[in-house]
Amino acid sequence: MFPPEIWLQIAYHIPPHLLADLYAVNRQWYDMAMNARYRQISFAFLNRGMLHDLTRLRDPAVARRVRSLHIHPYFVKEILDKAVHEPQPPLSPHSLRGKLSGLFRDHGHNKRLARRSRTPATLDMDNPAELVKSVVQVISGLTNLSHVHIAWSGLDHIHDLPVPFLAAAFRPSVLQLSLEISLEKTVDLLSHTSALTDLEELDLFLRLDHQLSAIEYERILVEHVAPAINRLHRSLQKLSLRLCEPVDLAPLFDSLRHMSCLDNLSISIPTSAPHLGDPAGFGKFLDRHRYTLSHLTLRATELSGPGLTVADEEPLSAWVNDALSFLSGPVKLRSLEASLALFPVEAAAVCLGHLGRTLTSLTLTGRYLTYDRVDELLSAVPRARLRDLRLGPVTLSPQLVDLLAERLPALRQLALLVRDVVGCEGDLPVYYDRTEQHDGQIGSFFMEMEGRRYGHWGLRAIELERSSFPYRMQYAEDYKELFEGCVPSLCRA
Structure with missing residues (x-):
């Protein structure tokens, strides 16, 4: 019999949906299959899968396997809609509602399980409060829960019914919390963050139900959202903040205290005014954390606008420049990532001008x-410090490789998203069709590169990927052999 470590190594290479079917092989496989099956649980709709999970998770031996929980309280709306719009005929034991009503009934053959889970003997499915109470008990039994994702926006007519079971997921074992929530609903839910004593990561995606005035939204940000985040200041290491539409978050930033453990910050800035409100709010928040912050991710979003194309990028670039002007000294960043799909290149250049001096890792994609x-952006990056660069899409040319080797001699890891390949910078790419480039141009690149040797370049790894389907580069092995011949340090890695 193999030791458990061997079985774990084998299981690591088996897709989870196949692993769950191998529970009958032996005891080790049963344990691994059950872990795979119940590692991640979702409660959203009253279907057979949710009913099965609610039943099985009453058993502590099953509940302890859950690590990740996703909750969208739509099922409360389903129950309310049935109660309001449908008559109540006698329940057939074979109907869905009949099965729901009998779900928590203590049949003779299941008395021991019912006592262990302390679930009510009966559940009236016409009473949403009873369902909520039972879901609270199930979630409260997930003793090893570490990641929680809650999506709660809209659904106005269910009022605060979900709060008890949503708050039941807030426990000291949770390390990661993702909230996609209407700002109006934070008032009821976020008061419970005091239970998250060891939370390390918070992803907050704020939406608006457009029920309140701007003054009321500011009050919620200051009196509810800010205190909820501030209660996490002893443990929070990563904060991600996203908006569905432009909102003035300056009062929130002004109300957030210094978080001594905050190492990673991800901010999505709406492309439309007022973006995140007064740029001083974000700028001063960044300044308060300039000694602890190591990783910064910046994106632009336009989730409520007409599309994904930004007509005028200058206002957002100006907003970023204004925000960074409030830095009173250098931010000791090691890593900067800017997703340029909507984030202006000019704004990325501004960020590098303010934040580039200490960077060892840079992603611009x-x-x-x-x-x-590329020349403009890299001019703001110190030659001697940058170790890791991910860039693109770009046109791969010998001149681009020359530029990277000259500007970044200390670079160790290079990843390029390649749109096309040319033998000389400025050549127009030629395609056979939409996916395959003309072999002659690729051949010209190889011929030009074969005469180059970058003996001073300390590169240890290079990765080339197509930026569109198919993502694998043509002649991938040939590129690998080519660069190993041009960059001696690649062979020594």
């Missing part, structure tokens, strides 16, 4: 970058 753009 999401928009095609010309040779001149």
Whole structure:
């Protein structure tokens, strides 16, 4: 019999949906299959899967396997809608509602399980409060829960019914919390963050139900959202903040205290005014954390606008410049990531001008970058410090490789998203069709590169990916052999 470590190594290479079918092989496989099956649970709709999970998770031996919980309280709306719009005929034991009503009934063969889970002997499915109470008990039994994702926006007519079971997921074992929530609903839910004593990551995606005035939204940000985040200041290491539409978050930023453990910050800035409100709010928040913050991710979003194309990028670039002007000194960032799909290249250049001096890792992806753009952006990055660069899409040319080797001699890891390949910078790419480029141009690149040798370049790894389908580069092995010949340090890695 193999030791458990061997079985775990084998299981690691088996897809979870196949692993769950191998529970009957032996005791070790049963344990691994059950872990795979119940590692992640979702409660959203009253279907057979949710009913099965609610039943099985009453058993502590099953409940302890859950690590990740996703909750969308739509099922409360389903129950309310049935109660309001449908007559109440006698329940058939074979109907869905009949099965729901009997779900928690203590039949003779299941008395021991019912006592262990302390679930009520009966559940009236016409009473949403009873369902909520039972779901609270199930979630409260998930003793090893570490990641919680809650989506709660709209659904106005269910009022605060979900709060008890949503708050039941707030426990000291939770390390990661993702909230996609209407700002109006934070008043009831976020008061419970005091239970999250060891939370390390908070992803907050704020929506608006458009029920309140701007003054009321500001009051909620200051009196409810800010205190909820501030209660996490002893443990919070990563904060991600996203908006569905522009909101003035300056009062929130002004109300957030210094978080001594905050190492990673991700901010999505709406492309439309007022973006995140007064730029001083975000700028001063960033300044308060300039000694602890190591990783910064910046994106632009336009989730409520007419589309994904931004007509005028200048206002957002100006907003970013204004925000960073409130830094009173250098931010000791090691890593900066900017998703350029909507984030202006000019704004990325501004960020590098303010934040680039200490960077060892840089990611600039999401928009095609010309040779001149790459030259402009890298001019703000110190030659001696940058170790890791991910860039693109770009046109791969010998001149681009020359530029990277000259500007970044200390670079160790390079990843390029390649749109096309040319033998000389400025050549127009030629395609057979939409996916395969003309072999002659690729051959010209190889011929030009074979005469180059970058003996001073300390590169240890290079990764080339197509930026569109198919994502694998043509002649991938040939590129690998080519660069190993041009960059001696690749062979020594």
